[in-house]
């Protein structure tokens with residue numbers, strides 16, 4: 001198992017943003033090429049990889065998806081094996097997800113398996129989304145799984161925990177980019193300008209009213225602004241400002257309603273501040289919806305395992321483009337407890353590496369169990 005902790009550490013050093021996972025892809029391919037090749041087939045797609053393991057008497061194909069990309073975060077973990085890529089970090093656990101996938105592949109190249117297995121190393125989960133285009137490939141047409149699995153590390157649960165639920169697990173998401181253009185000028189002559197810093201501040205405040213005043217209190221939504229840029233220097237009134245954020249809802253219908261309200265607010269900003277606004281929704285992800293019967297069965301399987309604490313969790317406002325795979329293929333996602341004081345997308349995220357063994361052991365047993373059906 002030390003091998004896969006080392007694999008995680010090696011991957012942790014080379015985080016790359018979406019569709020730039022070149023070193024990551026090379027690392028994975030180098031590892032895969034050193035495995036026994038007799039029942040293995042490897043194909044690449046952009047910076048992603050498909051791996052097929054031929055089963056002994058396949059009646060179905062079981063898929064497993066691992067995302068590959070890192071985030072634009074400057075690491076502050078203090079790890080000896082910290083990121084070698086300045087300003088980029090595996091702060092969402094994709095280094096764990098990939099090393100677990102390699103652990104499973106290694107196991108099933110050395111131990112016979114009944115069903116065919118297809119592993120998908122998927123680029124760009126954090127954006128702009130690799131799952132949907134990966135689904136549209138010829139390789140996927142040929143190797144499409146009959147059921148598909150994925151996990152995500154969960155810093156809030158201790159090692160040894162697995163958390164999931166039937167049905168909705170993760171939210172619908174939409175990125176949000178709003179560009180404001182007004183009239184800049186001298187800081188001392190505000191009456192001759194349309195100040196986009198003031199317009200952006202007002203817009204951010206008004207956006208907060210959507211969840212507070214327009215979403216049914218018994219429903220749920222998130223509108224987060226994560227970045228504002230604008231202006232050039234302290235004594236020039238800003239001609240441009242840009243707001244970057246994300247919207248999360250528990251249904252596609254609520255997403256449409258939130259966007260409609262957001263567009264009205266942005267129109268109001270255009271009128272009120274005599275400026276032009278352009279909205280771009282960027283990448284949008286379909287909700288993660290776990291197939292209820294399969295998830296029930298998986299939860300029963302996990303509950304019967306020694307040493308694993310099964311948690312029936314609530315849905316979360318995180319997003320995952322794995323939702324697109326689950327829209328077309330029955331399957332499920334679960335949270336893997338990694339007990340870290342700092343959460344996902346934090347520069348000090350330090351997941352407990354013992355969880356790698358928990359996941360490999362759990363998933364090898366589950367895949368073997370599914371083969372006996």
Ligand SMILES: CC(=O)N[C@@H](CCC[C@H](N)C(=O)O)C(=O)O
Pocket residue numbers: 092125126127152173174175245246247283285317318319320321344
């Ligand atoms: C598990 C996780 O953290 N996923 C990301 C997905 C990001 C989607 C997109 N870039 C957006 O921000 O809307 C998340 O932030 O939940």
